[in-house]
Amino acid sequence: NNKKHLVPRPPVITIMGHVDHGKTTLLDYLRHSHVAAHEAGGITQDIGAYQIKEKGKTITFLDTPGHAAFSAMRARGARITDLVVLVVAADDGVMPQTVEAIDHAKAAKTPIIVAINKIDKPGANPKKVTNQLTRYGLIPEKWGGNTIFVNISAKLGTNVKELLDMIILKAEVMELKANPKQNAAGSVIESKLDKGKGPVASVLVQEGTMHIEDPIVVGDTFGRVRTMTNENGKPLKSAGPSTPVEITGLSSVPEAGDRFVVFDHEKDARAAGEQRAEQAQMERRKQDNTVTLSNLFS
Numbered sequence: 001n002n003k004k005h006l007v008p009r010p011p012v013i014t015i016m017g018h019v020d021h022g023k024t025t026l027l028d029y030l031r032h033s034h035v036a037a038h039e040a041g042g043i044t045q046d047i048g049a050y051q052i053k054e055k056g057k058t059i060t061f062l063d064t065p066g067h068a069a070f071s072a073m074r075a076r077g078a079r080i081t082d083l084v085v086l087v088v089a090a091d092d093g094v095m096p097q098t099v100e101a102i103d104h105a106k107a108a109k110t111p112i113i114v115a116i117n118k119i120d121k122p123g124a125n126p127k128k129v130t131n132q133l134t135r136y137g138l139i140p141e142k143w144g145g146n147t148i149f150v151n152i153s154a155k156l157g158t159n160v161k162e163l164l165d166m167i168i169l170k171a172e173v174m175e176l177k178a179n180p181k182q183n184a185a186g187s188v189i190e191s192k193l194d195k196g197k198g199p200v201a202s203v204l205v206q207e208g209t210m211h212i213e214d215p216i217v218v219g220d221t222f223g224r225v226r227t228m229t230n231e232n233g234k235p236l237k238s239a240g241p242s243t244p245v246e247i248t249g250l251s252s253v254p255e256a257g258d259r260f261v262v263f264d265h266e267k268d269a270r271a272a273g274e275q276r277a278e279q280a281q282m283e284r285r286k287q288d289n290t291v292t293l294s295n296l297f298s
């Protein structure tokens with residue numbers, strides 16, 4: 001019955017790869033050359049999620065930090081994404097976090113498009129890097145495999161258009177759909193405590209449509225959506241599937257990767273939130289006990 005409400009939704013693409021291989025530079029290039037006109041005057045906020053429009057089609061991009069400390073979030077990133085663009089620097093080649101990203105994507109059964117970046121650099125050797133990647137099961141079509149490889153320079157924009165075309169093509173084949181008519185549900189991308197605004201969460205709406213004033217449970221916190229803005233700080237009244245938004249109105253700060261759901265009534269959201277908070281506290285206590293016990297035996 002739910003099926004009849006399913007409509008096409010934008011693909012969610014996560015850019016992954018080793019630190020400094022050029023993930024953010026690629027996104028910057030994509031945004032500056034393709035960001036819709038209305039966003040030009042807006043204040044860009046660093047929420048790590050962006051939408052661009054190409055040929056009338058919207059694409060949602062998530063940027064993931066390359067630092068090892070963020071591997072937990074990256075692991076979750078692979079689960080909220082339809083497609084991973086794996087950025088590998090042509091001079092540096094396959095590095096530990098490249099392998100980690102491949103493992104995450106594979107575990108989540110998320111298709112990978114490879115972007116071999118920095119081909120403008122003197123030390124660039126895209127062929128060698130392609131060869132390295134075959135050891136991880138990523139084999140280009142011209143070598144008999146089925147992985148799309150594009151050699152790019154995110155800095156100069158070389159072949160970025162081709163990469164984008166490949167992303168769109170691959171996403172179209174996936175026939176991604178969602179029901180915009182149900183209560184919103186999705187995941188937290190980032191969160192922080194803002195001095196003025198209180199708890200702030202960047203979330204990705206994955207199902208349904210989020211509205212201002214919606215009662216919401218996020219991880220083990222709850223609240224009401226007080227403000228909702230897009231990545232340029234533009235206020236929104238509603239946000240449909242695959243839309244990244246920044247929201248305020250939560251009672252505490254959730255964690256990246258936490259799931260959220262919208263409830264019909266605030267009292268239900270509160271009850272569910274409080275129950276989850278209690279559970280989380282119990283689990284923390286259990287973990288503390290385990291740590292104490294294991295200390296005894298080490």
Ligand code: GTP
Nearest residue numbers: 019020021022023024025065066067118153154155
């Ligand atoms: P983290 O988020 O820290 O993991 O890094 P990142 O993968 O987002 O890399 P970032 O975009 O910050 O780029 C790292 C450095 O590489 C910057 O100095 C960029 O200017 C440079 N860089 C990125 N892409 C290219 C490229 O295509 N060519 C050249 N020459 N430099 C590039």
Ligand code: NA
Nearest residue numbers: 019020021024
């Ligand atoms: Na960097």
Ligand code: MG
Nearest residue numbers: 023024065066
């Ligand atoms: Mg970056």
